[in-house]
Amino acid sequence: MAVDRHINFFEMEKACEKPGCPLCRIVAHRAERYIDNMLFEHVSDRGFRKAHRLAGGFCDYHSRNLVSFRDGLAVAIMGRDILEDRIASFKKRKPWRPKERCPICLERERIEVEYLGFLAGSGGEGDEERELRRAFTGSQGLCAPHYGQLLELCRKLPGWIAEFHERKFEELKKRVDNFIEFSTYGREEEFSALSEKDQLVWKELARELRGTAD
Ligand SMILES: [Zn+2]
Numbered sequence: 001m002a003v004d005r006h007i008n009f010f011e012m013e014k015a016c017e018k019p020g021c022p023l024c025r026i027v028a029h030r031a032e033r034y035i036d037n038m039l040f041e042h043v044s045d046r047g048f049r050k051a052h053r054l055a056g057g058f059c060d061y062h063s064r065n066l067v068s069f070r071d072g073l074a075v076a077i078m079g080r081d082i083l084e085d086r087i088a089s090f091k092k093r094k095p096w097r098p099k100e101r102c103p104i105c106l107e108r109e110r111i112e113v114e115y116l117g118f119l120a121g122s123g124g125e126g127d128e129e130r131e132l133r134r135a136f137t138g139s140q141g142l143c144a145p146h147y148g149q150l151l152e153l154c155r156k157l158p159g160w161i162a163e164f165h166e167r168k169f170e171e172l173k174k175r176v177d178n179f180i181e182f183s184t185y186g187r188e189e190e191f192s193a194l195s196e197k198d199q200l201v202w203k204e205l206a207r208e209l210r211g212t213a214d
Pocket residue numbers: 021022023024025142143144145146211212
C-alpha cells in the first residue's frame with residue numbers, strides 16, 4: 001500500500017469506530033482543521049486570499065462558526081476583503097455576485113473524491129484491505145448522499161461494498177415501514193413494543209438522507 005493509502009486507511013478505520021457515516025466524519029474533521037489552518041497560515045497565502053475573496057467568503061454553512069473563533073484578527077483581515085468588494089458594488093447600486101465557490105466546500109469535495117476512490121479500490125485481499133472491510137462493515141456505512149456519490153464515481157464497485165449498503169438501506173426501510181405502520185390509530189401496543197432506537201428511526205432516516213456530520 002502506498003503512503004497515502006496508509007493515511008486513508010488509518011483515518012477511515014478510526015472513523016468506522018464512531019457512530020454515523022465514516023466519510024461524513026472525516027470530512028467534518030478535515031474541514032475543521034482546514035479552518036483552523038486558515039486562521040494561522042492561509043491568511044498570508046495570496047492564492048487562498050484571492051479564492052476566498054472571489055467566493056465572497058465562505059458559504060453560509062461554513063461561515064456559521066467564524067464568530068466563535070478566538071483569532072479575531074484573521075477573521076477581520078479576511079472579512080475586510082469581502083466588505084471592500086461589497087461596498088464597491090453597492091456604490092454602483094449593483095448586487096454583488098460570487099465568481100468562485102466556497103473554498104471549504106471545494107476542499108470538502110476534494111476529500112470526498114479522495115476517500116471514495118480509496119474505498120472503491122479496496123476490493124483486494126491484502127491484510128489492510130481485509131482489516132478495512134472488517135472495520136467498515138462494523139460501522140454504520142456511508143450515508144445515502146455519499147453512497148450515491150460513490151456509485152457515480154466508480155463503475156466497478158467491490159461486491160462487498162455494494163451488498164453491505166444495499167442491505168443497510170433495505171433494513172432501514174423496513175424499520176421505517178414499521179414505524180409508519182405502527183404509528184396509526186389502534187397500533188399503540190405494537191408501537192410501544194418497538195425498541196427505543198426503532199421509535200426514533202425517523203431521526204436516523206433524516207440523518208441518513210442528508211449525511212450525518214452533525
Ligand atoms: Zn456521509
